[in-house]
Amino acid sequence: MRQKKVSKSRILWSTVFIIALVTFLISGYKLISYFLSDGGDTDKYLEITTTNSESSQYAENHNINWTKLKEDNRDIYSWIYIPNTKVDYPVVQSSKKQSDNFYLNHNIHKKYEFAGAIYSQKHNSLTYSDPVTILYGHNMNNGSMFKTLHKFEEPSFFKKNKFIYIYMPNRKLTFKIYAAYEYDDRHILNSFDFSDKKILKEYQKYTLNPDSMIKNVRKVSLNANSKIITLSTCTSGASNTRYLVQGVLIKDEQTN
16 A cells, blocks of 8 residues: 555656656747747848948848748848848738737748747838838847847937838838837827828827937928838837837838
């Protein structure tokens, strides 16, 4: 009888140990994956013509293999690049069959990954023609995705770095960065009806001088025809805040 009790006790503890070990291994895998996750291999889509990724030539001739991109994922519709940051990624928007936040935790190859991808939601068009276009990206600890947007918290960096470049097949958009600040976690496109000119004007006015303790701004002119791009990522503090970098379209060029 006693031997049976000992056997049952051993089986119980062995089971507990195995469960604990499996849980530890899974947690460890997730933690390692989180720190190594970078949204997938994107360099293969760039035909680099210069070794200096911060040069004006790199921004001007961002040779993207659109054919390869579209073959791999038709949800990719543009590319974003910000000099002196690690932001140099394809931009996606989920298809009708997918949830709006599919790319929150799926990379550009549609595979599950912590880093996800840089993406917009179906609220926005694929042409950056809306009054406000919002792109989302994770604040990854390894520096990937939108982590380096936080460099704009430094006044000196904000002062020196002024542009966001968006590339599309046969098109290049240049946005001038005019505001970088901490904001709450509201869904902007659900919270403001930008088809209402009065609401749009009030929102634009706010972005020119945001009510935030963490902010950098520069003077620009905004009007009813202005096209604003908003880059949104998490902060390292409270879960109910976001860090936004905003730019206004200043140039729309046709490219080869």
